[in-house]
Amino acid sequence: MTLYNLPSFMAKVPYSFKEIESKWQHFWEEERSFHATEKSTHPKFYCLVMFPYPSGRIHMGHVRNYAIGDVVARYKRMKGFNVLHPMGWDAFGLPAENAAIQHGVHPSEWTYDNIAFMKNQLKKMGLSYDWSREIATCDPSYYGLEQRLFLKMYEKGLVYKRRSFVNWCSDCETVLANEQVVDGRCWRCESEVTQKDLEQWFFKITAYAEELLQDLEKLKEGWPERVLTMQRNWIGKSMGAEIHFPVVGRSSEFLKIFTTRVDTLYGVTFMSVAPEHPQILEWVKGTSQESSVRVFVEKVLKESQRDRTDLTREKEGVFTGVYCVHPLTQENIPVYVANFVLMEYGTGAVMAVPAHDQRDFEFAKKYNIPVKVVIQPEGEILDSKTMTQAYVEDGLQAHCGSFDGLKNQEAILKISEFLEEKKIGQRVVHYKLRDWGISRQRYWGTPIPVLHCHTCGTVPVPEGDLPVLLPKDVKFTGMGASPLADHESFVRARCPKCGGPARRETDTMDTFVESSWYFARYTCPQCDEPLDVSKVKYWLPVDQYIGGIEHAVLHLLYSRFFSKVLRDLGFLKVDEPFSRLLTQGMVIKDGAKMSKSKGNVVDPDMLIDRYGADTARLFSLFAAPPEKDLDWNDEGVEGSFRFLKRVWTKVNEFLEKKSGENSNVSLDSMEGMTDLEKKLYRKTHSTLKKVSQDIEDAYHFNTAISAIMELVNEIYHFDVEEKPSSRGMAILSEALKMVVILLSPFCPHISEELWEMLGESDSVGQVSWPHWNEKVLQEDSIEIVIQINGKVRSRLQIAPTLSSSELEKKILEDEKIQKFLSGARVKKFIHVPKKLVNVIV
């Protein structure tokens, strides 16, 4: 059934997109058109889109993401690359478990049902995936191998268990990594995150902090600047010094602090430590300060993560009664517990320099602690009594003993050297990046392959016993501990070392672990080992990765870390997994991100049903450049559909006119062509050039498509005669074929169909991307814009070969120019070849 009519004077064949799309989807499947192998003489190209979580249905964000990836894959194939374009499912995760709790359906069943449904949706989009490489991360054949990788990392000392305060989401009833806490809230459900003291498994991502930072340099060419910046900030390298302050009355004990401003060491007037600082309660034990410190510490610890990191909160603290000795001046320095000092960063203790640090300044003013200026701005004298805020800029050292008069940047080096010499401290580097906490107290994830034995302690599951399978018969109550912890036969185990009773680890891994190596697994999805080194070597790195910006520091950082680990384990040969990254923008409607609660959701199924996949793809690619947000607009979709119908109509009309005739006119020479013919002939080649460059240079699909639209408009203007000459028909034929070829990466179904109708035997996807003929682009006459003092006053048609002096002569003879010049003296001419002449008077 169709919703439109074609003009009655032609159009015998309607554009039946449903039949066409299903026909070619079957063709590609039967021909295995997108099946990738390593046996190819062509250079490889690995095009990857971020795999989806099987939430139930695809949304417009997916449609856009996969349409972009498919254009790249199809274009690269036509350019002669051996393309790998795989798809799979990021299939572990909480929604499956929530569905189990709410609807009593098993997470496995829920997940596989969703996969089946969504796979069907993706197939209807005509995406050129090699489905034979499909991965579902919840399949034991995947997560079992992930457990093998876990054990290898364990052997290497890259996995460890530690008891610590961790981010806890009470809604999801599980722990979250730092990266997964956004503004003090859970990244998934947005409920407030609290701190919980738990035993947790960690990946030692900090061991790679420096390399993760350094290698961002290698990505400068291919990654968006802002993603690199976000990762750089997240890793947060700072260089400074650790300094040991002796504690008064405790001969062998020190308070260790970290500072990036050694130059301000002489300005220290107090110390501040975090409420969690392990030594502080010990030091105050039995003193008169003990109770007031205790009260303060307990008060702060009770506050939520959000409140504690609230910048507007007043800086507060309490004196501990403890004093340190200043290592250079030997003065006694009071130690405070302060609510703004973080235990997780540096040493959890800070030397406070109120004159040169705003936080310390505010704190000192509140508690009447002296302010000591030790950095003086050049040409100005700071007075600690009249200062209203800290001076944090550069300057010259003052009241700093032998360092006086030095520029503070030099003093950092000199004082650091001095401290090292005297063994008072040493230079150190700190990172904000923390180790990746991967334990999750949930069922639907990869079981951590470890046993706890009463006598042997923590024992890894032997490789031969892998995979540790998720038991199917579990109860989902949504209450209390993870369903695994309640599963008797899962928990009860034997220690492989001593044979004694052991308890199985019931935590599962963060689902970001699965997505940290799936891109490598796609190269060898059937391999018994985690990875087939030769295949991985052939395909990696991913040449083009495409996905949302929301993973700038989550998935993209974890994957980079995993790649380095896998490299060091001998599986990979590359340092970085993704050479080029394209972060596509969101799909917006009525000024907001599409969401159920806003009621502005466009359903891809409805869209495909009404207009077909080619239209859905075309609009997603045409309405905005890929990296920008796309404003969804129903009338715009209509416009894209109209365009495809225009192409369809014109090809059919052409075939009707051509029928019977079979003239083969050579288009080698443009001699004898009419102006109209030349115009279309040139447009055909200039469009090829523009589309090629737009796709190649920067994935400017929107302008590439608009260029094709221009060519189609030109064809409509050309085809005015009832019976064009055979040369005209040849030119028209070439133009139409060009439209079909250029359109094929964007709208593959209609392109295949039209290609076949035009009498071509190969699939249009197998055609080599054509080369444009630069000679054809040479115009017989070009238009030159004539400006007077920068204002457009006239235009001249000239031969491209005309010399500058002849052109100047012509300009001065021009009627309009003469009128504007009205006798004024011409000072000079500025020539922009083949474009413009500016006459200065």
Add this chain to the structure above:
RNA sequence: GCCGGAGUGGUGGAAUGGCAGACACAAGGGACUUAAAAUCCCUCGGCUGAAUAAGCCGUGCCGGUUCGAGUCCGGCCUCCGGCACCA
């Protein structure tokens, strides 16, 4: 506060320092039709103007560089995104 990115018609968006607004949507007009839809053609930044004559103004604001600035430089304003007591 710091670091990115962006401000262009009614709208989405185009423009290696060289004709601002390609392409498309919406709007308006015309052709076809008994009529409507569809289709095809035309107009479409603002102002003055009868005008498809001519001219002036116009890319967030102010200034600069240049023969020439949406584009480069300096200073602001607004919006979006990220980071943020990181010592």
